[in-house]
Each structure stands twice: as structure tokens, then as C-alpha cells.
Amino acid sequence: MLQSIFDFGQTRSTFWQKCDKGLLDEQNELLEHEFLVGSKERLIKKKFLVMSQNAIFRVSVQDLKQAPLMTMHVQFIETSADNFVQLNSDEQLFGFHLSYQGKSLEIFTPDKQNYDIWKSHFRRFAILKNFHEAFSVSKMIGKGSFAKVYSAIKKENNIQYAIKAFSKIFMSQQSKGIESLLNEIKLMRKLNHPNIVKLYEVHETTNSIYFVLDMIQGGELLQRVRETGFLPAETMQKLAFNLISALSHMHENRIIHRDLKPENLLLRSTENNYEIILADFGLATNLDEEPLFKRCGTPGFVAPEILEYIDGSEFYSDKCDVFSAGIIFYLLITGNTPFVGNDQKSILKNNKQCEIDFKEHHFKLAPIQMQDLIQSMLQKKVSYRLSSQECMRHPYFKQLVKEYQVQIDKYQNNLLGYSELKNAIKIGTQELEQRSPLNFNSSESISSNISQNRQDQRKSSIIVGASKFSQYSAKLSKQNSREIADIPLKQEPRKPRDLHRLALTNSQLKQIANNQFENVEDPTAEDCNVGIMVRQYNSTRQIRIPDNTLKIKECNTPTMQKQL
Structure with a gap:
């Protein structure tokens, strides 16, 4: 089994941990489904599971248990696998192998549509283990202090991605290195904005951690400016709007970046100089949590x-990002940073004093409203400084906001005739809010981001006013499916070869080959006990296979290939 650095050497006694029933009410975007699970007693049981962005919950009539999703490893089980549950079903079963801190669980469903939805959710919010099977890496395209960046093609869709690769050994040797990786994963998964780099998947192998990110084709913004010279006023306005809107989205989610600089601003393509992408969240933090690093x-x-912060004092606000963005705008207009020095110490000293020359020649040539915005962003006293939301309402962006609002109104009008959508998509029996991400590029139209509305819609089982657990519990009690529901009668096999009997046969033949016991009956004989068991199997709802008779082969797992 893969030793995950995110387990921190810890092990669990059980997969599920009991939790407070009210925890479900704090979760958003819940998915619910009933899965088939094999028990230790070799019985097939049904488990009612609910998944949020942070955890998987097992709901029963009596209690609620959970397992963390963020550090959980997931492998997808093919329908051709010979897991015990699959062998004991006439239907094709799609499965997931879940593991964390030494404990594992395999769950199965015949519902392909729900399986695809859960698979998509796992890819986004859990850790995968099939990187070398899923991607074809071509070349290294970048290198930083902590990671290397590669270009890779995802085999299933032939789409190119950027792969940010971290060495597990190197990160383990850094102070709070593993914790910072987890922090970066958690924060990036909360963000969904066209001007922020998107984290699609996280993979772990024996030696590496891989982030699957957007492939940004345009390179660094500052390099483009060096090649083209000063940006035209219209381009500068759109660029500033895109960056401020990205900050606004982050700050609404209580996330601050804390490392805004030209190197972390990339251009989406070579077509224009304003569709920027904000990257590198290695120093980002959530304002509602204790930060790993404070200065x-x-x-x-x-x-x-940030430079003046003293431990124990009131923590700084999200306006620290507004200040850094203002420095970037000043640099793009004048060609120089406001804080210069012969060495880092002198630069930090001037940075801390925050004396900025707003009478600089090139700065005074900029539009008056832009000058006013930047000066408002670069106020040393935080209370005088604008927030990102206030920057969005600045007169400098008045025309862009109008254009953006026209796009929003047009998009909303298009939805009026589509009665099934309204404000949300109904998935399974749960209503999920799936509004499309906002596109702040004035040259682009806003399109729907609804990709999961392919299944039959059913009304939500959640009733306003009652706790989610109580409603799930009542539903389970009504259906008489507390922990286990009746397994449907096994139908007559359609294939000429009985797969279950074949599995039993193979198991006994293995025992013969290994000389585990003598005088073993021929499992193909009509009077063989195993043959009788197979014939009786079709008339039973559950089958229990004696442990001392045979063993069912475990589910195959992908072979790990050589690391990068």
C-alpha cells in the first residue's frame, strides 16, 4: 500500500469516525447515493453515503459517521475486476477503492450516471493514485524553488495540462512543507474564477505529489511587457479589472494570496495582454484559520x-493583497517599483516606510481615474485603503462593469425559458447549486457551466427547516434500509460461463496447486459441494462463503510506474 505523506505516519482503527449529527447542516453541495459494500462476514450490504466537498458521511437511522475527503486516496475499480461484490451481482458494478491512514473501503453501484458524478467529485476533492496511467508527460517547462512544472496530455480526453510536481522527500525536509502543500490544495479547491489558475486533480505516487493545472500558454506578464513596451490604456484597464475581480473572488472566500508579484501573473494566451491568470498559492491562507506563516x-x-506585524497583535486583513496589486499597476505604468534599494534590506526598509512618488512622470500621464484608484490602493494606513470590492466599484471600471452587467442580464434572460434549471441543478435526490463561473473578460461571453444535467431529475429530499440528518434518517427508516437492504434476487446468468462458479473453481484449483489441503473435490463435478453451492446461489438473496473453504481474489490495483 502507498505510504502517503499526508497521513503523517498516523493510522486509524476504523475507516469511519463518529461525528456530530449537526455537521451535515454545515455542508454545501451534498451528493447522496446508496452503495453496495462487502462486509467482513462475506455479505453484501447497502450503505447510504453522503459526500460534501470536505468529507464522506455514512448515514444510518441511529448515528452519523464521517471520513475526511481531502487526504483520502481514490482508485477507480473497473467493471471487469473480480471483486467479491462484483462477482455476486448480475449487473455491471462500477466501484471506488477509498483509503486513508491505513484503512480502506470499496463501494460499488450499478448506476453509471451517479458513478460518473461521484467520480468527478472525487477527482476534484480527493487524491488520486493513477498519475502515470492517466497522463503522458512530454517535457519540463519550468522550475522553481519547491517544484518543477511539466507539460502533459491527459490520455482520456487528449487535453494538455500543466503538471506541478513536488518531491515528497524534499517537501518532508522543509519546515511545515507537507502542511503547506495541504494548505495550498485546500485553498485552490475553493476557488473557481476565470482569472485564477484552476486545480483539477491531485495525484500522489511513491516519490511525488502532482498538481494538475491549467496550461497557460502566454507566459509571464512582465516578460510580455518587456517585449511589447508600455500597455495601452484600454489594455491596462481590462488587465486591472481582471486582477481586482480575481482578488474580490478570493476575498469573498476569506482567502488572501500574500505573494502578489509580476512573476505570479501569467497570460492565458498570446492573443491579448489582459487575460491574466493569478498563480502560485504557496503562501496563501484562510483568514478564518491559524496561518502557517504570519510574515x-x-x-x-x-x-x-505584514512587515510590521507582531505576534499576538490583530492579524492583517485582505487589503494586503490590494496593496500588492497597486504596486504591480504602478510598475506597469512607470516601469519601476516604488521601493528601490541596493540590497534586500534597503528595499524592505523603503517598503516598510511606504513613501511612494505619485508625481513620477509616467504615472502622471496615466488616466486621472486610474491614478486615483492606484493611490487609493497604496495607502499605508489600512483604514484609508480600498478593499477589493470597493475597487470594483471605482469609477475607473464604470464602463467595464456596465459591459459585464449586460452579459449577466443576457445570460439570466436566456435561463427564463428553461424551467428545469431555475437556480440549481437537481442531481440524484439532492439539489446542487451550479452557477457558472463569472467571466470578467469584456471580450468574452458568459456561458453556462452546467455539465452534469444529463440524468433524470428528481425532487430534492431535503425539506427546509429540518436538520439534514433527521430527514436522511427518516428516509432510511421509512425504506427499512438502516444499514442493509435486501439484495435483489440474482437472475439467471446471461453468459454461457457462470463467473461466480468460475471464481470458486479458480480458487479451489489454486488451493490444489499450493497443496493447502488434500483430497480436494473436483469443483466441476455435479456432486461436488462447491457445485451444489453454486446451483443454490441463484435462489438466495445473499451468499456466505465459508472462510475455510476458499478465498475470493482481491480487486486488482494499477501497477505504479517509475516516477519522474
Whole structure:
């Protein structure tokens, strides 16, 4: 079994941990489904599971148990596998192998549509283990202090992605290295904005951690500016709007970046110079949680309140990102940073004093409203500084906001005639909010991001006013499916070869080959006990296979290939 660095050497006594029933009410975007699970007694049981962005919950009439999703490893089980549950079903079963901290669970469903939905959710919010089977890596395209970046093609859709690869040994040797990786994963998964780099999947192999990211074709913004010269006023306005809107999205989610600088601003393509992508969340933090690092950033771009922060004092706000963005705008207009020095110490000193020359020649040539916005962003006193939301309402962006609102109104009008959508998509029996991400590029139209509305719609089982657990519990009690529901009668096999009997046969033949016991009966004989068991199997709802008679072969797992 893969030793995950995210387990921190810890092990669990059980897969599920009991939790407070009210925890379900704190979760958003719940998926619910009843899965088939093989028990230790070699019985097939049904488990009612609910998944959020953070955890998987097992719901029964009496209690609620959970397992963390963020550090859970997931493998997808093919229908051709010979797991015990699959062998004891006439239907094709799609499965997941879940594991964390030494414990594992395999769950199966014949419902392909629900399986695809859960598979998509696992890819986004859990850790996968099939990187070398899923991707074809071509070349290294970048290298930083902590990671290397590769270009790769995903085999199933032939789409190109950027792969950010971290060495597990190297990160384990860094102070809070593993914790910072987890923090970056958690924060990036919460963000969904066209001007923020998107994290699609996280993979772990024997030696590496891989982030599957957007492939950004345009390179660094500053390099483009060096090649083309100063940006035209219209381009600068759109660029500023895109960056501020990305910050606004982050800050609404209580996330601050803390390392805004030109190197972390990429251009989506070579077609224009304003569709920027904000990248590198290695120093980002959630304002509602204890940060791993409290004083961090890049000299010359960091907000003065971060440099002045003293442990125990009130923590700084999201306006620190607004200050750094203002420095970037100043640089793009004038060609120089406001804080210069012969060495890092002198740069930090000037950075902390925050004396900025707003009478600089090139700065005074910029549009008046832009000058006003930047000065408002670069106020040393935080209370005088604009927030990202206030920046969005600045007169400098008035025309862009109008264009953006026209797109929003047009999009909403298009939905009026589509009565099935309204404000959400109904998936399974649960209503999920799936609004499309906002596109702040004025040259682009906003399109629906609804990709999971392919299945039959059913009304939500959640009733406003009652706790989610109580409603799930009542539903299970009504259906008489507390922990286990009746397994449907096994139908007559359609294939000429009985797969279950074949599995029993193979198991006994293995025992013969290994000389595990003598005088073993021929499993193909009509009077053989195993043959009788197979014939009786079709008339039973559950089958229990004696442990001392045979063993069912475990589910095959992908072979790990050589690491990069």
C-alpha cells in the first residue's frame, strides 16, 4: 500500500469516525447515493453515503459517521475486476477503492450516471493514485524553488495540462512543507474564477505529489511587457479589472494570496495582454484559520502591515493583497517599483516606510481615474485603503462593469425559458447549486457551466427547516434500509460461463496447486459441494462463503510506474 505523506505516519482503527449529527447542516453541495459494500462476514450490504466537498458521511437511522475527503486516496475499480461484490451481482458494478491512514473501503453501484458524478467529485476533492496511467508527460517547462512544472496530455480526453510536481522527500525536509502543500490544495479547491489558475486533480505516487493545472500558454506578464513596451490604456484597464475581480473572488472566500508579484501573473494566451491568470498559492491562507506563516511575501511588493506585524497583535486583513496589486499597476505604468534599494534590506526598509512618488512622470500621464484608484490602493494606513470590492466599484471600471452587467442580464434572460434549471441543478435526490463561473473578460461571453444535467431529475429530499440528518434518517427508516437492504434476487446468468462458479473453481484449483489441503473435490463435478453451492446461489438473496473453504481474489490495483 502507498505510504502517503499526508497521513503523517498516523493510522486509524476504523475507516469511519463518529461525528456530530449537526455537521451535515454545515455542508454545501451534498451528493447522496446508496452503495453496495462487502462486509467482513462475506455479505453484501447497502450503505447510504453522503459526500460534501470536505468529507464522506455514512448515514444510518441511529448515528452519523464521517471520513475526511481531502487526504483520502481514490482508485477507480473497473467493471471487469473480480471483486467479491462484483462477482455476486448480475449487473455491471462500477466501484471506488477509498483509503486513508491505513484503512480502506470499496463501494460499488450499478448506476453509471451517479458513478460518473461521484467520480468527478472525487477527482476534484480527493487524491488520486493513477498519475502515470492517466497522463503522458512530454517535457519540463519550468522550475522553481519547491517544484518543477511539466507539460502533459491527459490520455482520456487528449487535453494538455500543466503538471506541478513536488518531491515528497524534499517537501518532508522543509519546515511545515507537507502542511503547506495541504494548505495550498485546500485553498485552490475553493476557488473557481476565470482569472485564477484552476486545480483539477491531485495525484500522489511513491516519490511525488502532482498538481494538475491549467496550461497557460502566454507566459509571464512582465516578460510580455518587456517585449511589447508600455500597455495601452484600454489594455491596462481590462488587465486591472481582471486582477481586482480575481482578488474580490478570493476575498469573498476569506482567502488572501500574500505573494502578489509580476512573476505570479501569467497570460492565458498570446492573443491579448489582459487575460491574466493569478498563480502560485504557496503562501496563501484562510483568514478564518491559524496561518502557517504570519510574515511572508516578496520585498518591494509586500504590504507594510505584514512587515510590521507582531505576534499576538490583530492579524492583517485582505487589503494586503490590494496593496500588492497597486504596486504591480504602478510598475506597469512607470516601469519601476516604488521601493528601490541596493540590497534586500534597503528595499524592505523603503517598503516598510511606504513613501511612494505619485508625481513620477509616467504615472502622471496615466488616466486621472486610474491614478486615483492606484493611490487609493497604496495607502499605508489600512483604514484609508480600498478593499477589493470597493475597487470594483471605482469609477475607473464604470464602463467595464456596465459591459459585464449586460452579459449577466443576457445570460439570466436566456435561463427564463428553461424551467428545469431555475437556480440549481437537481442531481440524484439532492439539489446542487451550479452557477457558472463569472467571466470578467469584456471580450468574452458568459456561458453556462452546467455539465452534469444529463440524468433524470428528481425532487430534492431535503425539506427546509429540518436538520439534514433527521430527514436522511427518516428516509432510511421509512425504506427499512438502516444499514442493509435486501439484495435483489440474482437472475439467471446471461453468459454461457457462470463467473461466480468460475471464481470458486479458480480458487479451489489454486488451493490444489499450493497443496493447502488434500483430497480436494473436483469443483466441476455435479456432486461436488462447491457445485451444489453454486446451483443454490441463484435462489438466495445473499451468499456466505465459508472462510475455510476458499478465498475470493482481491480487486486488482494499477501497477505504479517509475516516477519522474
